[in-house]
Amino acid sequence: MLLDVQNLTITFDTKYGPLTAVRDLSFSLKMGETLGVVGESGCGKSITNLAIMGLLPTQAKISATRLAFEGNDLVSMSERQWQRLRGKDIAMIFQDPMSALNPCYTVGHQLVETLLVHRDFSKKEAWSESLNLMEQVGIPAPSERLKAYPHELSGGMAQRVMIAMAISSNPKLLIADEPTTALDVTIQDQILRLLKDLQEKRQMSLMLVTHDLGVVAQNTDRIQVMYAGEVVESGLTQEVIHHPTHPYTSGLLAGHPTAEVSTKGKARLPSIPGMVPDLRHRPQGCQFHPRCSYAQDKCRREMPSDAGPTRCFYPLSNGRPA
Amino acid sequence: MLKAVLKKILNLIPTLLGVSVLAFLLIRLVPGDPIMLLLGERGADPQMYAEMKRTMGLDRSLLHQYFTFLSNVLRGDFGYSIVSKRPVLTEFLDRFPATLELGIMAMTFAITLGIPFGIIAAVKRNTIFDYSLMGAGLVGYSMPIFWWGLMLIIVFSVKLGWTPVSGRIDVLYEIERHTGLLLIDSWMSPDGGFAAFKSALSHLILPALAMGTIPLAVVARMTRSSMLEVLGEDYIRTARAKGLPYVRVVIVHALRNAMVPIITILGLLFGSIITGAILTEMIFSWPGIGKWIVFSINARDYPVIQGGVVMIASLVILTNTIVDVLYLWANPRMRQ
Numbered sequence A: 001m002l003l004d005v006q007n008l009t010i011t012f013d014t015k016y017g018p019l020t021a022v023r024d025l026s027f028s029l030k031m032g033e034t035l036g037v038v039g040e041s042g043c044g045k046s047i048t049n050l051a052i053m054g055l056l057p058t059q060a061k062i063s064a065t066r067l068a069f070e071g072n073d074l075v076s077m078s079e080r081q082w083q084r085l086r087g088k089d090i091a092m093i094f095q096d097p098m099s100a101l102n103p104c105y106t107v108g109h110q111l112v113e114t115l116l117v118h119r120d121f122s123k124k125e126a127w128s129e130s131l132n133l134m135e136q137v138g139i140p141a142p143s144e145r146l147k148a149y150p151h152e153l154s155g156g157m158a159q160r161v162m163i164a165m166a167i168s169s170n171p172k173l174l175i176a177d178e179p180t181t182a183l184d185v186t187i188q189d190q191i192l193r194l195l196k197d198l199q200e201k202r203q204m205s206l207m208l209v210t211h212d213l214g215v216v217a218q219n220t221d222r223i224q225v226m227y228a229g230e231v232v233e234s235g236l237t238q239e240v241i242h243h244p245t246h247p248y249t250s251g252l253l254a255g256h257p258t259a260e261v262s263t264k265g266k267a268r269l270p271s272i273p274g275m276v277p278d279l280r281h282r283p284q285g286c287q288f289h290p291r292c293s294y295a296q297d298k299c300r301r302e303m304p305s306d307a308g309p310t311r312c313f314y315p316l317s318n319g320r321p322a
Numbered sequence B: 001m002l003k004a005v006l007k008k009i010l011n012l013i014p015t016l017l018g019v020s021v022l023a024f025l026l027i028r029l030v031p032g033d034p035i036m037l038l039l040g041e042r043g044a045d046p047q048m049y050a051e052m053k054r055t056m057g058l059d060r061s062l063l064h065q066y067f068t069f070l071s072n073v074l075r076g077d078f079g080y081s082i083v084s085k086r087p088v089l090t091e092f093l094d095r096f097p098a099t100l101e102l103g104i105m106a107m108t109f110a111i112t113l114g115i116p117f118g119i120i121a122a123v124k125r126n127t128i129f130d131y132s133l134m135g136a137g138l139v140g141y142s143m144p145i146f147w148w149g150l151m152l153i154i155v156f157s158v159k160l161g162w163t164p165v166s167g168r169i170d171v172l173y174e175i176e177r178h179t180g181l182l183l184i185d186s187w188m189s190p191d192g193g194f195a196a197f198k199s200a201l202s203h204l205i206l207p208a209l210a211m212g213t214i215p216l217a218v219v220a221r222m223t224r225s226s227m228l229e230v231l232g233e234d235y236i237r238t239a240r241a242k243g244l245p246y247v248r249v250v251i252v253h254a255l256r257n258a259m260v261p262i263i264t265i266l267g268l269l270f271g272s273i274i275t276g277a278i279l280t281e282m283i284f285s286w287p288g289i290g291k292w293i294v295f296s297i298n299a300r301d302y303p304v305i306q307g308g309v310v311m312i313a314s315l316v317i318l319t320n321t322i323v324d325v326l327y328l329w330a331n332p333r334m335r336q
């Protein structure tokens, strides 16, 4: 198991009391596997990623029965050990590539710097490796681009640079947190294809966080649907997309005939009536019940467990309650 | 980059012309008559008065006087002091190094302490470090220079006897002038050396402290807020996600970006050095430009004031231009 997360809970101390952003989250990831993570805004996707990178803000408290990468416990790791892991074994790319690159330094400087921390390179070797990486991520005229400042790049180019930086130390896991949300639609497909390509070539694991179900359908082996900081449904992507069993998943997919979802990458999350609950005042029972049209009394009283593939007392079959 | 710099230099011309007009007019707007001050009793004699007025060129029209002044200045001739009869330029160059030395020391003090203090306060925000540094900063900022200077003198010179009260160096030392900066010249003179250097330094410390305190507070405050803003940026998260050590993230990635607004503030502070110098030099009897200008204003020494103000303003504008160029260096997005 490359990444193993069991009962991860992340709580923020806020002015208005504790906020449990992620609750009892369990999932795991094998070497070379791609996992799609979907869910509405605010359901804890980015926070989970930051926890895996050890980059949570200081006001966040974290607990887990197990949070391990390659069998090594992450919770007890020192800052030193984190630094050896970050950017080396686990790399990350973000939503807005233009703001993710430092405006004061050239692309080359930022790439070389990354190579110099984790790999035993001289400056010169790092520079030629940078060129090599720039070619691998499909950047034309790479030696000129290395001398460019981030503001001289387009969004797509900047994201390619971020990807080059992320793969520079041959990470085992790449976390892509909404890597295409800020980009033009035409560029989105190219970037996703590049990610998928690199993942296959390098046999790394990929965690792809997105709002876009089409993207997940096309690019991932497994899917994990999150709601209010919990996993509500998980399984093989094709299985879940075609036969959702949780009413939330079904709601997300509603109005998007699955065939279309899997061919075109433009199916945004449709809106389900109602709102994600205030995480400081969570509802009793199933977190989704206030918005669920199939909710029963039991749903309002008790929490369904996440032992099975779906966190629901009354899973759907063929889009209907059984 | 080069083009942007050239443009900045061209922009200096109208600014400098404006300064020359202001310098010329301002002193003439101040009540008081240089001829009367110069002649004293004898000024009562209308013939003497008229003759003096003619030799000084004050009988011509204002416009004529201004253009004479301007064309002389352009040829490097700033006229002669009415009081000392020496060339204004010479007088200026005599005193300028003293102010320069004081200003450099004060700003070095402000920058070398202010930036680290600001960084610490930002990185340790809302901790006891942050609160005490920023509290001290507020006190420092609110302190009037003359009061603060006097307090320093009372404590360190009078009570503790650690530092001299006034002047630039002990009268014992006869320092040959090379750069005009005593910290350097003290080493180069035959009877100089470490003792002379120490004397110069001990004379310099208090005035530099008095003059640098407000800039120190401003720099620390600006650094803190600028760093806080930058530390929340996406590229800081990227830098940490790359596995860089935190110190490197703070210094290389955050500080470099935070420098952009800090440099702007430094430019403004350099401009206000002269104000600080005037007060400081008066308190510590520091033989620099500030004291000279105050003295000349009291004497209505027109040529000195005109020339001095033009030279001072040119220097301030020049440092501001240097700061602008630094700003371009710090901010690649501005370089087009």
Ligand SMILES: Nc1ncnc2c1ncn2[C@@H]1O[C@H](COP(=O)(O)OP(=O)(O)OP(=O)(O)O)[C@@H](O)[C@H]1O
Pocket (backbone or CB within 6 Å): A012, A014, A019, A021, A039, A040, A041, A042, A043, A044, A045, A046, A047, A048, A057, A279
């Ligand atoms: N610094 C913080 N202090 C308090 N609460 C926070 C903080 N950061 C995040 N949260 C809470 O954690 C929850 C999850 O946030 P997160 O950024 O992980 O959402 P997300 O699923 O990535 O959403 P999006 O799709 O918009 O990126 C949010 O509801 C937010 O209220």
Ligand SMILES: [Mg+2]
Pocket (backbone or CB within 6 Å): A045, A046, A047, A177
């Ligand atoms: Mg997010």
